Amino acid sequence: MNWLIVMNKLLLAKSAVAGTFMPVQATEISKQVDNLYGFLVVVSFVSCAILIGGMIYFAVKYKRKTQNDKTAYITHDTRLEVLWSVIPLIVFLLVFAWGWIIYHDMRTMPTNALEIQVTGKQWAWSVDYKNGVKASEVVVPVNRDVKLILASDDVIHSFYVPSFRIKQDAVPGRYTALWFRAEKLGEFHVFCTEYCGTSHSRMLTKLRVVSQADFDKWLTEESDVSGLPLAQRGAKIFQTRACASCHSVDSPVVKVGPSLKARWGTPLNVEDGTTGVFDENYVRESVMLPQQKIAKGFPKPSPMPSFQGQLSEAEMIALIEYIKGLN
Amino acid sequence: MGHVSTGKSYINEEPGLKSWFTSLDHKRIAILYFVAVMTFFLIGGIMALLLRLELFSPNTAGSVMEHIPNFLRKAGDTPADLYNQVMTYHGAMMVFMVIVPGIPAIFGNFFLPLQIGAKDVAFPRLNLLSWYVFMAGAALAVSTFFFSKIDTGWTFYTPYSIRSGTSVVMMVVAAFIMGMSSILTGLNFIVTVHKLRAPGMTMWRMPLFCWAIYSTAIIQVLATPILAITLLLLAMERTFGVGIFDPKLGGDPVLFQHFFWFYSHPAVYIMILPAMGIISELITTYSKKTIFGYTAIAYSSIGIAAVSFFVWGHHLFVSGQSEVAGIVFSFLTMLVGVPTAIKMFNWLATLYKGSIEFRAPLLYALGFLFLFAIGGMTGVILAVTAVDVHFHDTYFVVAHFHYVMVGGTLMAIMGGLFHWFPKIFGKMHSETGAIMSWVFIFIGFNVTFFPQFILGAKGMPRRYFDYIPEYEQLNKISTVGSWLIATGFIIALITVIKGLTSGAKAPKNPWGSKTLEWHAESPPIMHNFEQDPIVTAGPYEYK
Numbered sequence: 037m038n039w040l041i042v043m044n045k046l047l048l049a050k051s052a053v054a055g056t057f058m059p060v061q062a063t064e065i066s067k068q069v070d071n072l073y074g075f076l077v078v079v080s081f082v083s084c085a086i087l088i089g090g091m092i093y094f095a096v097k098y099k100r101k102t103q104n105d106k107t108a109y110i111t112h113d114t115r116l117e118v119l120w121s122v123i124p125l126i127v128f129l130l131v132f133a134w135g136w137i138i139y140h141d142m143r144t145m146p147t148n149a150l151e152i153q154v155t156g157k158q159w160a161w162s163v164d165y166k167n168g169v170k171a172s173e174v175v176v177p178v179n180r181d182v183k184l185i186l187a188s189d190d191v192i193h194s195f196y197v198p199s200f201r202i203k204q205d206a207v208p209g210r211y212t213a214l215w216f217r218a219e220k221l222g223e224f225h226v227f228c229t230e231y232c233g234t235s236h237s238r239m240l241t242k243l244r245v246v247s248q249a250d251f252d253k254w255l256t257e258e259s260d261v262s263g264l265p266l267a268q269r270g271a272k273i274f275q276t277r278a279c280a281s282c283h284s285v286d287s288p289v290v291k292v293g294p295s296l297k298a299r300w301g302t303p304l305n306v307e308d309g310t311t312g313v314f315d316e317n318y319v320r321e322s323v324m325l326p327q328q329k330i331a332k333g334f335p336k337p338s339p340m341p342s343f344q345g346q347l348s349e350a351e352m353i354a355l356i357e358y359i360k361g362l363n
Numbered sequence: 364m365g366h367v368s369t370g371k372s373y374i375n376e377e378p379g380l381k382s383w384f385t386s387l388d389h390k391r392i393a394i395l396y397f398v399a400v401m402t403f404f405l406i407g408g409i410m411a412l413l414l415r416l417e418l419f420s421p422n423t424a425g426s427v428m429e430h431i432p433n434f435l436r437k438a439g440d441t442p443a444d445l446y447n448q449v450m451t452y453h454g455a456m457m458v459f460m461v462i463v464p465g466i467p468a469i470f471g472n473f474f475l476p477l478q479i480g481a482k483d484v485a486f487p488r489l490n491l492l493s494w495y496v497f498m499a500g501a502a503l504a505v506s507t508f509f510f511s512k513i514d515t516g517w518t519f520y521t522p523y524s525i526r527s528g529t530s531v532v533m534m535v536v537a538a539f540i541m542g543m544s545s546i547l548t549g550l551n552f553i554v555t556v557h558k559l560r561a562p563g564m565t566m567w568r569m570p571l572f573c574w575a576i577y578s579t580a581i582i583q584v585l586a587t588p589i590l591a592i593t594l595l596l597l598a599m600e601r602t603f604g605v606g607i608f609d610p611k612l613g614g615d616p617v618l619f620q621h622f623f624w625f626y627s628h629p630a631v632y633i634m635i636l637p638a639m640g641i642i643s644e645l646i647t648t649y650s651k652k653t654i655f656g657y658t659a660i661a662y663s664s665i666g667i668a669a670v671s672f673f674v675w676g677h678h679l680f681v682s683g684q685s686e687v688a689g690i691v692f693s694f695l696t697m698l699v700g701v702p703t704a705i706k707m708f709n710w711l712a713t714l715y716k717g718s719i720e721f722r723a724p725l726l727y728a729l730g731f732l733f734l735f736a737i738g739g740m741t742g743v744i745l746a747v748t749a750v751d752v753h754f755h756d757t758y759f760v761v762a763h764f765h766y767v768m769v770g771g772t773l774m775a776i777m778g779g780l781f782h783w784f785p786k787i788f789g790k791m792h793s794e795t796g797a798i799m800s801w802v803f804i805f806i807g808f809n810v811t812f813f814p815q816f817i818l819g820a821k822g823m824p825r826r827y828f829d830y831i832p833e834y835e836q837l838n839k840i841s842t843v844g845s846w847l848i849a850t851g852f853i854i855a856l857i858t859v860i861k862g863l864t865s866g867a868k869a870p871k872n873p874w875g876s877k878t879l880e881w882h883a884e885s886p887p888i889m890h891n892f893e894q895d896p897i898v899t900a901g902p903y904e905y906k
Contacts, residue, residue, distance in 0.1 A: 057820050073750050073820075080740035087707055087736045091729055094714035095721075098650070105718030107652040109906055116712070117659055117705070124704040128697035131747050136690055138749035143686040191523040192616060194681065194756060198822025201753040203681045207617060208522060209610025212683040225831065229756040229824040231516050232523060234443050237827035292441060335439035337528055 059198040062220040062245070066201040068138050076131060083124075142202065145215050149181035156186070156193030156206040157341060159235035160278025161226065169258040170276045173242040174226065176218060177251040183215045189341065194230035197243055205230055218245040234339055235292055238281055270358025273351050282340065285362050293340060294331050300363045305332040319356050323347065372789060372886040387487035388889060393473035394787075395494050400469060403460040403501065408852065410453040415811070415845040417446055418838045422829040437511055446828040447514040448529075454517030455534065459541050460501050462772050463630060466637035467583070468497070468548055470779050471576040473787060475552060477880035477887065478570045480561025480896040485554035493547040500540030507533045516826060518627075521608035521619040525600055532601050535594040542587045542594075545633075549583030552576055561879075563898035570878045570902040571660055575640025578664040582629045582636075582671065590626035593619065617682050624675035632671045634768055636664055638775030639706055642728050645778050646710050648876040649725035650717030653903040656709040663702030670699045680751045689748050696746035703739055707732065722874070723797030727778030730805045734770025738763060741816065756826075759819025762812045770808060777804065777855065784862060785869030789886035792862030800855035807847025814840045878902050 061067050152174065153164040163171045176182045186195055186206035195214065196203040204214040228239035246254065261269055274280060282292035289295060304312040307330040312318060321328055326340035347355070373390045383391055417427045426442035428449070436445060472490070476483055484490050507513060507530040515524040515531060524531050556577045560569070569577075597619065599605050606612030608619045647654050654660065676684060676692030710732060719725065741763040745751050754760060781797045784790070814837040819825075823834045830838065872881040879898070883891050 057817055059822050069749055069753055072747065073744070073753075076744045076747065076750065080737075080744065083740055084736045087711060088733050090711050091714060091732050094711070094717070095719050095729060098714065098717045098719050100651070100718045100720040105651065107650070107718050107905055108716040109653055110655060110712070110716070111653060112656045112659065113712075117656055117708075120708040121701055121705055125697075125701050128700050128743060131743065132693055132697045135693060135747035135749040135751075139689065139693075139752070140686065142749060142752060143689075191526060192520060196756075196822070196824065198753070203752050203755055205682045207610075207683050209614075209616070210683065225822065227822065227824045231447075231520070231826040233514070233527070234441060234447065236447075237443070237824075237829045240831075290441075292443075333439065335441075335444075335528075 059225075060220065061201075062199040062218055062222070062224060063201070063216050064219065065138065065142060065216070066199065068141075069201040072131070072134050072138060075134075079127060079131070142214075145183055145213060146181040146217075149183035149215055150176065151183050151185060152176070154184045154186050154195060154206070155189055156195070156228065156232075156239075157189040157278070158191065158233055158339060159228070159239040160281045161193075161195070161228075161239070161241050162276065162278065165255060165258075167255060167259050169255060171258065172276045172278050173244060175244045175246060175251060175254055177248040178218055178221055178245050180248070181215060181217050183213055186212045186214070191232050192230045193228045193232050193239065196227045196229040197224055198227070199224040200243075203229060218243075221245050221247065235281060238291075266354050266357040267361045268358075269351075270354035270356070270361075273347070273355050274358055277343070277347075293334060293338070296359055296362050298363050300360050304329075306330065307332050307334070307336060316356050319359060320352060323352070323355070370884065371888060372884060373889050374789070374886050376889045385491075387483070387491055389472050389476050389483050389487065389490060390787075390887065392490050392494055393469050396464065396468040396472060396497075399494075399498060399501065400461055400465055403456050406505075407453055407456040407461055408849070410449050410456070412845055412849055413449050414446070414453060415842040417828065418830070419842040420839070421832055421835060435508065443828045444514060447516075447826070448512045450826060451513050451516050452508075455504070455513070455538070458517055458630075458634075459538050460504065462634045462768055463545060464497060464541075464548075465634075465772065465776055466641065466779070467552070467576055467579055467633075468493075470572075470641065470776075470783065471552060471579075471637060472548075474783065474880050475555060475573055475576050476559065477883055477891055478573050478878050478902075479556065479559060479564050480879050480892065480898060481555065481559035482890045482892075483559075484551050485558055486551050489547055490551055493544045493551070496547065497541055497544035500537045500542075500544065503540065504534060504537035507537070518623060519594070519597060519619075520623075521597065521600070521614075521616040522610060524597060525609050532598045535598050539591050539594045539598075542591045545583050546587045549580035549587070552580040553584065556580075561896045561898055564879075564896075567658070567661075568898055568901050571643035571654060571657065571664075572637075572640035572878075574661040574664050575636045575638075575643075578668040579633050579636045582633050582668050586626045586629040586633075586672070589622065590630075593622035593626065596622075617679070617684070620679055620682060621675065624678045625672075628675040628678065629668075629671040631764075631767070632667055634772050636667065638731070638772040639664070641775040641779040641782075642710060642731050644876075644878065645724045645728035645782055646713050647903045647905070648782070648874050649722055649728070650714050650719045651875065651905050652713055652717035653901075653905050654709070655712035655715075656705070657901070657903070659705055660709050663705045666702040667699060670695065670702075674699060677746055677751070680748055681755050693746055693748045697743070700739070700743055700746070707736065707739070720874075722781075723794060723801055724778045724782035724874075726798060726801045726805075727774050727781070730801065731771060731774040731778065733805075734766050734774060734808065738766030738770055741766065753822075754819055756824055757819035758815040758823045758825055761825045762815035762819060765812045765815075770812075774804075777801070780855075780859070782874070783880075784859070785873050786880060786883075786885050786887070788863055788866075789869050789884075790862050790866030791869050791873065792858050792866055796854060796858030796861065800851045800858060803847050803851030803854060805851075807844050807849075807851055809844070810847055811841050811844030814838075814844075877904055 155162045163174050186204055188206040188208040193206045200216045202214050202216055204212050224243045226241045226243050284291050284295045285297055288297055299314050302314050304314050324344045326338045326342055330336050330338050373388050428442040428445035431445055510530045513529045513531055513534045515527050596607050600608050606614045608614045608616050610616055643654055674696045676688050677696045680689050784792050818834055818837045823830055869885040871885055
């Protein structure tokens with residue numbers, strides 16, 4: 037692949053320019069993608085310059101002078117036509133092949149990678165590590181191959197990290213995967229890029245790249261939640277289950293579902309006209325069977341997923357303790 | 364519609380509104396389509412302005428959607444839901460009710476018979492039926508507005524479209540019905556081209572617009588049934604739970620994407636091929652020169668139509684489709700680039716040594732070349748697998764297809780409108796008005812959509828109601844651009860209305876064009892020509 041290396045070197049200057057229009061390059065693949073993109077931008081610029089420049093030049097040069105202008109009668113020119121069919125074809129095949137090489141790297145999963153399970157759900161990502169740690173953001177060690185195994189609980193989502201130039205759909209009913217090797221420490225945006233309903237544009241999370249030592253420390257700390265007070269454990273569950281993407285806790289602002297700020301113990305108006313009190317049993321029922329008692333003024337059917345079978349009794353109690361504390 | 368002082372024409376031969384709705388004349392049916400499509404374009408355009416207004420700033424300061432009147436919204440819809448609905452209707456209406464029927468049903472209907480020297484299309488009654496079927500589908504689509512609307516995006520991806528609590532079935536049935544109309548129109552045009560050419564009008568003497576409409580008709584007839592069955596399966600999945608697409612019932616949601624794009628990618632060429640046909644007409648007329656590479660352009664239309672059936676998988680590079688499939692589709696997509704490049708260079712070569720007159724239609728044609736060059740090259744960028752992984756479903760894609768479909772198709776529609784206006788209505792429009800509309804639309808278009816390429820490269824996903832602060836500036840520029848485009852279309856509307864009410868009588872052939880329609884009266888009589896034309900030469904004999 038000598039020509040590839042030469043081409044890459046030639047394009048370094050160009051891709052630096054492209055860099056200001058692209059997110060930071062945090063992986064080796066992102067640099068390769070940017071080099072190819074830089075080349076494509078140059079090619080596009082040249083072809084547009086020929087077409088648009090030629091068009092403007094001819095339009096000005098051959099502007100109509102009198103109504104009786106005679107024009108040349110040129111029907112075709114085989115040599116020219118072959119030329120402008122074959123040259124684009126060669127360029128297209130070149131970029132096709134170049135893209136193929138990088139795409140192949142993207143799609144070939146490394147062996148011995150750190151595997152992390154990532155599940156999409158309307159509208160949050162939940163991240164599972166092998167030791168049982170559950171998180172709502174992805175934390176990975178720097179300079180290590182990481183493989184994300186993607187799944188979805190409901191509709192199709194897509195896991196996209198612009199700084200890594202990678203993206204993969206999470207499809208319900210099957211597993212898909214992507215891999216990366218982060219070279220830069222820091223926090224990177226993760227977007228959902230497959231339209232998934234109301235809060236599609238808020239299905240954001242962070243991908244945090246830390247040193248191996250910090251990663252090990254984080255993993256142990258996270259798995260060691262049993263010593264925490266009940267309300268703090270609840271707060272963690274509230275965060276990792278992404279309850280916060282629909283329910284605000286620090287203000288009465290409605291995101292998707294009702295705000296939980298100062299809600300505890302207040303009277304309750306159910307959509308079917310019945311009333312009640314916002315208490316332990318109501319919270320439990322709403323988490324397990326969200327369609328049962330939808331609060332007045334909120335969408336029916338409720339977009340909230342059921343957590344039946346997903347939360348243990350101990351977790352439920354911790355969650356309720358946390359919501360009590362929001363008063 | 365006004366009246367013509369001397370002689371009869373298709374406009375005044377039969378009086379009364381009823382005669383319009385029962386007319387079998389291809390020209391009158393074209394006008395029916397024109398009024399309907401432009402109305403939908405207006406609605407879809409207002410929605411586009413709403414979307415851009417929402418994206419003017421991040422959502423922290425409140426949402427524009429809160430101002431949507433109550434009778435148009437369902438209780439409990441959040442601003443984000445309303446945005447998603449507006450986004451869906453903008454896409455669905457612009458695709459199924461404006462761009463797909465646009466050129467074939469309006470200009471194709473009006474000028475295909477005229478350009479080949481025929482009295483009408485092959486099946487006039489079927490032609491009228493097509494309009495009624497189209498209107499029935501469109502009415503059903505618009506009526507979902509007043510029910511629970513739809514929020515699936517125009518692509519109806521499963522399983523979201525199975526779970527969404529909105530009128531998906533109604534909308535899908537509407538698209539199915541409009542598809543039926545598209546098939547009937549396509550069939551009519553194919554038979555018309557084969558059976559009704561005037562004596563001496565061989566296939567290779569047909570104007571390139573006819574070739575484009577012909578190629579389009581083939582795609583319409585072959586591809587639309589696939590969309591129809593796909594949408595029907597989706598409706599069945601929602602109503603009966605047959606388990607084809609729903610993973611909960613053992614179905615495969617990605618299968619829907621394959622089916623959908625197997626139609627919808629060729630449909631992209633249903634949208635652009637007729638536009639290319641118009642461009643050939645405009646460039647030859649306003650440079651007073653024969654087309655360069657007639658056969659190459661005609662064959663490349665057919666070539667694009669053929670290859671377009673085998674590229675759908677480039678919409679699925681990150682869907683979980685196999686690597687091999689990705690590579691094959693990337694390769695085949697590159698092949699579509701070649702006939703497209705051929706056309707671009709042929710138009711450029713046609714300008715060479717011409718006598719170029721700067722009228723509005725020519726400006727629209729040059730605008731088309733400009734925007735389509737950018738749209739086409741960014742299409743090549745997106746066809747490169749590794750690069751598409753980054754750009755897929757970002758604003759880069761949004762910018763790309765607007766450059767191709769709006770920059771391409773809409774520029775051609777506007778160019779065609781001002782080119783054929785005297786022929787269709789028998790009145791002259793204001794040249795200044797037409798040129799001013801071009802200035803605003805062309806500049807506004809670039810201001811709106813060019814920043815979206817950069818937004819996409821920076822990673823902003825499409826179909827986002829809200830975005831992170833670093834995308835704000837480019838979104839602001841884009842929104843300002845949308846106001847310029849709107850201004851351009853308002854100017855165009857005023858120009859058309861003024862032309863209709865107070866335009867001078869149009870001569871037979873105001874632009875010195877050579878194709879057959881310019882031998883008919885302006886506006887043409889009921890059966891097009893006083894005497895059946897006999898053709899002895901090609902369409903662009905500017906000697």
